Amino acid sequence: MELRRVVNCLKLLNWETYLPEGCPVDDWSERFVSRGAERLPDRMPGLTRLRWKGHEVLVVERSGRVAIRLDVDTPHPERRHAAERVFQMIVDVTRRPGP
Amino acid sequence: MDPDAIAAIRTHDDQRGLSFFGETPYVYHCHHYNLFHDQTIDDVLGEERGAQVRTAAARDAFRQLLHDCFTAARAQTPAERIDLAQSLFAAMGHGKTAIEADPDGQGRITGSHLHYGLCWREKYGQKVKRFDPVDAVTAGFGIAAIELAHRLHSGELMAVEKQCLALRDPQCEIELSRGEAPRPAEVLQKSTMRSSPAQKGLWEDQIEPIVQGLLQFLGGVAGDERGLVQAFNVFVTAHLSNYYNATIFEAMHELERTSPAVAGSGQKLFREAGHVCVFNTFGNILLSPEWESLVGPLPDDPEAITAFNLAIARSLGFGHWLVPEFEVGKRLVLRTTTNYEAPFYINRYGVADRPRCYVTEGAALAFAVLAHRVRWSSKPSLDQNFYDSLFRGAGLGWDTEVVKDQARGDDVTEIVVTKTG
Numbered sequence: 001m002e003l004r005r006v007v008n009c010l011k012l013l014n015w016e017t018y019l020p021e022g023c024p025v026d027d028w029s030e031r032f033v034s035r036g037a038e039r040l041p042d043r044m045p046g047l048t049r050l051r052w053k054g055h056e057v058l059v060v061e062r063s064g065r066v067a068i069r070l071d072v073d074t075p076h077p078e079r080r081h082a083a084e085r086v087f088q089m090i091v092d093v094t095r096r097p098g099p
Numbered sequence: 100m101d102p103d104a105i106a107a108i109r110t111h112d113d114q115r116g117l118s119f120f121g122e123t124p125y126v127y128h129c130h131h132y133n134l135f136h137d138q139t140i141d142d143v144l145g146e147e148r149g150a151q152v153r154t155a156a157a158r159d160a161f162r163q164l165l166h167d168c169f170t171a172a173r174a175q176t177p178a179e180r181i182d183l184a185q186s187l188f189a190a191m192g193h194g195k196t197a198i199e200a201d202p203d204g205q206g207r208i209t210g211s212h213l214h215y216g217l218c219w220r221e222k223y224g225q226k227v228k229r230f231d232p233v234d235a236v237t238a239g240f241g242i243a244a245i246e247l248a249h250r251l252h253s254g255e256l257m258a259v260e261k262q263c264l265a266l267r268d269p270q271c272e273i274e275l276s277r278g279e280a281p282r283p284a285e286v287l288q289k290s291t292m293r294s295s296p297a298q299k300g301l302w303e304d305q306i307e308p309i310v311q312g313l314l315q316f317l318g319g320v321a322g323d324e325r326g327l328v329q330a331f332n333v334f335v336t337a338h339l340s341n342y343y344n345a346t347i348f349e350a351m352h353e354l355e356r357t358s359p360a361v362a363g364s365g366q367k368l369f370r371e372a373g374h375v376c377v378f379n380t381f382g383n384i385l386l387s388p389e390w391e392s393l394v395g396p397l398p399d400d401p402e403a404i405t406a407f408n409l410a411i412a413r414s415l416g417f418g419h420w421l422v423p424e425f426e427v428g429k430r431l432v433l434r435t436t437t438n439y440e441a442p443f444y445i446n447r448y449g450v451a452d453r454p455r456c457y458v459t460e461g462a463a464l465a466f467a468v469l470a471h472r473v474r475w476s477s478k479p480s481l482d483q484n485f486y487d488s489l490f491r492g493a494g495l496g497w498d499t500e501v502v503k504d505q506a507r508g509d510d511v512t513e514i515v516v517t518k519t520g
Binding site: 043060065 | 316
């Protein structure tokens, strides 16, 4: 898995990665919730929304794309590190099932 | 104001592609457009006059909206009205505000996450030192809220932004005092909007389900605990088209009166606002996880991308936009049976003597450019360099001709975009 910065004018706020092919999003989301993520109300069919430590994590069920939207109050110098922490958690949830 | 109460006053007219809070038309725009729009008003009028025009336009637009909301919610006391106004403003994505005012209207508005100030700081703050505050929309909104809460006449409150996030202050603070402000001007209402019957264009079967999906999504969107809407990788606002229109047309009329020789430059800037809108708002929607979830991966197909853009325009409340003719690589005809610019113009100023749908014209050109010159499947970065490579300099390669304009009294607005090189 690889963390990629989404380049637009927002300074290091948007990042993304992909779940491994075949990873079932429902199970994965449940595991993430059991590790402290909060499930947010669905806004779009096929799009799972979670929040972990103030950052939003969106998972596209059809492709396994995972968008990380950092809390805008994260200070600029800490954003890369914050994104890496979220990414590390995503990797952890993917590789180590169970709380 | 809870989401259910907002949903109760929010409607979308499918035939016209327009959205309303009660009687008040609104559209969605992202922070890129909002910042560019306001900067353009200031470029045309100068910072001081620009801020004055923007504040008055926001006041008039929000006054209409808040009046309807207070009536619908039967909010009677000043405290109820201020509370409702703050909730609605935050739900629209403009940021959480704290309004304090005496019965004579003097007071202040503060906010630590106002859309304009915060987004300016995010977009430009590390590169540019700014000297003028940016939150005229909040100032105008606050004036309207206080006028209506304390039942004051409009045009007697002034606002001065003393602190602003864009100036690297810790929060925004706007001071309100009694003074001579611009007189209120007429704004457009649902019941006074003229339009032509909807027509069908190309790809309708593809467009309509996407419109419905986006509308369903947008219906659930509301500001977070800070009053911000972060969606499609941008900050989004539900904003009043009366504000956008009043500022553009007041600025253009003033420019035509005072400096007619450079009026063409003003038109060019407002057409560019259409490029900025489509590149950033539409582009970021297309590349977003929300879009991928609704529609799927993006093809490198000019027809599909144009159909997608039409669906986006209709669902954002821009009007009933359609493409009746399309020749890949050569020609695109954008027609609107309704757009959000023309009805306002006619309602406030009467029939125009020249084309006035600047943003729609700019958007038409941007449709052609985004359809033909962007490899969407590669998920490009929508940054300033990419924008410049597409829309600035000699390489644009497409030109527009406005053949019909509803602001000029025509039955529809029609823009022909042609490949030039």
